[in-house]
Amino acid sequence: MNLLRAASTVSLLTLASRITGLARELLVATTFGASAWTDAFNVAFRIPNLLRRLFAEGAFSQAFVPILAESRERQGEEATRRLVDAVATVLGWALLVTCVLGVVAAPVLVYAIAAGLKQSPEGFEAAVVMTRWMFPYIGFMSLVALSAGILNTWKRFAVPAATPVLLNLAVIAAAWGLTPWLEAWGYPGIYALAAGVMLGGVLQLAVQVPALARIGMLPRLRSLRAAWGHDGVRRILLLMAPAVLGVAVAQVSLLINTQIASFLGEGRVSWLTYADRLMEFPTGLLGVALGVVLLPQLSAAQALNDSARYSALLDWGLRLVVLLALPSAVALLVFGLPLVSVLFHYGAFTDGDLRQTALALMGYGVGLVGLVAIKVLAPGFYARQDIRTPVRIAIVVLVLTQLMNLGFVPWLGHAGLALSIGVAALINATWLLVGLRRQGAYTPQPGWLRFLGQVVLATALLGGALAAAAHGLDWTALRQTPWARIGWMVACLGGAALLYFGALALTGVKLRQFARRA
Template identity: 75%
Template sequence: MAAIWYRVVTGARGERGLAYTAAVSLFKSASLVSLLTLASRITGLVRELLVASTFGASALTDAFNVAFRIPNLLRRLFAEGAFSQAFVPVLAGVRETEGDEATRRMVDQIATVLVWALLLTCVLGVAAAPVLVWAMASGLQQNPQGYEAAVVMTRWMFPYIAFMSLVALSAGILNTWKKFAVPAATPVLLNVAMIGAAWLGAPWFRSLGIEPIYAMAVGVMLGGALQLGVQIPALRRLGMLPHVSLRWSHLRAAWNHPGTRRVTTLMLPALLGVSVAQISLLINTQIASHLTTGSVSWLTYADRLMEFPTAMLGVALGVVLLPQLAAARAADDGDRYSGLLDWGLRLVLLLAVPCAVALLTFAQPLVTVLYHYGAFSDGDVRQTALALMGYGAGLLGLVAIKVLAPGFYARQDIRTPVKIAVVVLVLTQLMNLLFVPMLAHAGLALAIGLGAMINALWLLIGLVRRGAYRPAPGWGRFALQVLAASALLAVFLMWSASSQDWLALGALPWTRIGWLTVTLLGAAGLYFGSLVMAGVRLRQFLRR
């Protein structure tokens, strides 16, 4: 299977050594990003555990989650969303065709325009905080204390968007130079800052007579500053640290630079595409704010846990593939382009399907062991587990999108994913009308999951029809092998979930953690052992 892909990449048997080297390089890069993302997600789970045990699921935690979601929404909309999707392909193309010096000049001009835009955005965001909170979650007005807290924390945290936009600029440069470690590791710093805020800051704020939840807003801002700070030495070592000018005449020159114009032109459809996903999030948060108190928090806790496999698999592959796909496209190497997509999609199927099975069949034990401490009640566990199962139904789609969408972005075709996303948004909201009355907040998660599956399938069909992606032979057999191993995994996890009273084991937390560890190790052994017995040669995903 892997050998077939290697031949597709090179287009010649005589170049298999080169292909193996390229494959190993890609896999090592993806593995490095995944390992660092794993560290980020582990610290993220520690962060959420501390927040859950310290604050539980209440009106104030809902307020913090809404306030934090506002700059996060804009971060995904502008920084990691439209900007990155437009910036990285242009950056990779200019470096491939014009060299490093032209790329450096373009980066300086784009950074100048970006800084000016961020200064204006932050001023407007802080001033408009009450309107933003109302637009995101008007249901918080049912609890005046929660609504006011959300407004205050939004003002404190809004400049976080500036930090993260500059981090996105830095990460795009570093990833294009195949320096993946620093961008992948920086999210750990946000988690560490927020852990410190929950562990040390909240008690200190309480002793000062300040509402403890405000400590989390301070942690977010500190984390953003740290994430940007560690990018600077890495960029300086490459000689790619942007030179930003705050002079008006320089801004006009930067705006008129061809690279800036190309990025902004591509950002417009990309902005619409990312906006669709964020509009869906906005609508869901608005709906959740009108449901039972705690609904926003239950969805947030489930989302954090679901992001564990999504980030490790999808984000890692997307980060590694996008600059490589863009370079292959700029070199007009269609075989390599298709081979990259085939390799990424096989890894998605291999790893995302068992993760989805785990979220669907083992959700309550996972939530129990990770969150069931302190103020986090038995009822919170059950409600968060229901939301997690809803997300799990679409995990394969959520991960696959991270590989398929870069296939369009690398071709500088952002319009097609946008059109697909708009239709999926409408379908998702129609599903909300059906699911929310029956399943409450879990219906929101299920609609997102199913919408992601539709989105991913549509993207896949689009790439195949354009001839950009030509699936290598062996897909049918490989899919059956994965599904058979996943079926055995589902049976094992369902038995494990019912074999213990996971909630009652809260009196023995280390015993409960031990049972979870043994279960997950056994599940991994069963799944990969079954694949090997079915004839899947796992080493070919790693082999030089």
Template identity: 70%
Template sequence: MSLFKAASTVSLLTLVSRITGLVRELLMASTFGASAMTDAFNVAFRIPNLFRRLFAEGAFSQAFVPVLAASRAKNGETDTKLLIDRVATLLTWALLLTCVIGVAAAPVLVWLMASGLKQDPRGFEAAVFMTRWMFPYIGFMSLVALSAGILNTWKRFAVPAATPVLLNLSMIAAAWLGAPWFKAQGIEPIYAMGAGVMLGGLLQLSVQIPALLRIGLLPRIGLSLTAIRLAWADSGTRNIARLMVPALLGVSVAQVSLLINTQIASHMAPGSVSWLTYADRLMEFPTAMLGVAIGVVLMPQLAAAKAADDAEKYSAMLDWGLRIVVLLAVPSAVALLTFAQPLVATLYHYGAFTDRDVQQTTTALMGYGAGLVGLVAIKVLAPGFYASQDIRTPVKIAVVVLVMTQLLNLALVPFFQHAGLALAIGIGALINALWLLLGLRKRGSYRPAPGWGVFALQVLAASALLAVFLLWSAQAVSWTGLRAESFKRIGLLALVLLASSAIYFGALWAAGLKVRTLMRR
């Protein structure tokens, strides 16, 4: 499977995931709005997600996938299967211990994440209750990440990419069917979302089992102390653990930033955490479709190229990934900056979601949009280091950027409130991406192919034309005024997006850029 086909598969399935995710957020916004109780759920959901990023797609995946790919290339599949079994054994026992501690420490975790919820004792208690119920979610998702690392290394990209859809469908069912039922039983309706999260985690783990059985790599988890000792003595698991130490620091830096931002937002106007969450969901749409899709495909391929000492292929894959980022992330950023309000209004402006919620979510989305190119580029640039089993360099950069982001918060939050938090993250991402790029260039891992200057001018010219059209479209229609005519508003949005695509790619074609050739290069 070519890089383009693999990335297209992941991107298409990620699109399905993000569409169902938007439906989920739309239902949540219309059912619950933005209130102290939605803030409580969002805080409670962020806590297991924070730990998930330590054990799952964050530090663990960054350490596991390069070692797994190198083991397959050098040692063969029999030894690699043994490595998988031993890694799964250690991970499972670590997760069990973490879940027990997390459930017991829920009040402390909620206070550390969002002490501002104490202003409303009911909201704080709800957050603690939901944290306890949802904390085991990290166990499901961390084992899903283990499975995804195996399947992606064996170029089975479809199942890992489609898996998140199951969480979205579970949460949609919770908001649509569960919340009214809970209310009829005299139970706080928002608790239905916690049940939806747990069901989604269980379903996501379940679908990995047949996929792993088909390639004969379903892990065998050791239950005895002897199995644990043997697993820890394995040189491969020790190498993963060694790589995880700096990776944990790097992921922790990102999570500390999230924790600080959530803490700050919890002391602002009620609904601030939710406004940022709704904006973040929209921002993740292009981030996941572009950055995550390309990064997932590139990581094992880069690791294999490094193991084979093929520097030319290594650099060429990075160059291809960066060109795709520029080609698609720049117009996406333009759209978020010039057309944010119509997007928010069309997707969220129903039921309990008010005009004020639209405006506040819009400003947060524009803040994220300012740094979208950086957020996407990091997903391509960081694997350039991870594939070489160099996790320390990205971590050092992340630590410095964290400090810079918090300094930006001091300058921006007094003027822009919650939107200042989003803008600081966006600017920090741009700095992070540029630093990673310069690092790869300096060490000679990445050598830009000819033609970047002309390519950049073509993209910028087409994006400028797109910006003019989107600014006009945002002003030509009263997007919030069409609340009662939802189908008309959705239809208009679809027409604008189709016209935007035609204008952008048409301008690129007129400028002489052969997009299909670039995609398949």
């Protein structure tokens, strides 16, 4: 299996997810703008998303995939099937209890995340109602994470990478189809988005079933007592304990930022959310794709004690991070306003919303290389079943993030919150890299200095071209001619990409060298 081809497949499917996600956000922005209603939806959606990242895609995946890969390599598929059944049984019961508690405790959860919504009683009540509607989403997505871990370990990357598209399509369909009906019945139209989220969760889980059946790994529920006594379940839970803490640290940082933003004034939560959606584009295409492909391969190399392959896989991933994330970060910093204008600047989304979202995007863009690098470096620890080291680093970085908020927020407002996260991501990634080097898990292969020089030179040319394009056109005025604005953006980004890869080719970088077989 060619790892670059596998990562490219995940990236292309993630691209489809991000495009439909941006279409979803564009629909929300043009229909509802940045208001108390959108703040309410974003807060309500953040609660199940927080738990999804905390328990499903975060701690659970970090603990489950290494144990699963080790079981498959050392014990065979029959033993691995029993492990999957046991894990699915324990996870299913835990999710049932969690969802019931979440629906009951919705007012407390909303207040804990965004107490500032109390300034608008209607907004707070809407957030509570939508939290109750959407909380079961965590159950569906946790089971999707279980399925994705299995499929990725079997090198079936396509289905897990494609399923997020279904969420976006479901929300878009619900917004178009349900909003007029809800408003006609006297309900806020924003509630249609919550219904779309739940429909998306059901669809994402449904498409996993045939994919798991094809590889003979469709989970079968067992008795809870037998499942709880399985050795693999206990090992996963032991690994999850520090992993939950590590992911919780990142989510606590997000919660603190949401609280601060909710007190800064109406629309701040939404500006940060729109900017974050744009940031998910490069982090998803690059970081998520690399992490998905690398974690099972690193876990397999660790299970076989193949340290040379382990180090080479990390080196390959880090070179791709530099090659693709560095120019993307520069593009966000110098071309952020044109990007936001083309994607969101329509309907109820005002000129002020445009400028404030662009500022937040620039803050996030500072840390893009770090955010993507973490997706490569953290699996380097997870595959070794060392989750404590990333957790310790994350805790210190959380404290540093809040100290930076004290300095940045009074000066930059909501954009200071984004900048704190960006700088913290760079610190986190650097610390993880140093940790892997000190453990002897990663040894850089020859040629790094030359490679960095080539990429920096090409990135400087790209940045200069995009900066000239950003200042040479009045992107706000082009709102009146949206198709012309889209055409200009495509031409600018396409030309900058040609300039970048042309400069790399002239300096001797051969992209074929990144093709690597598992």
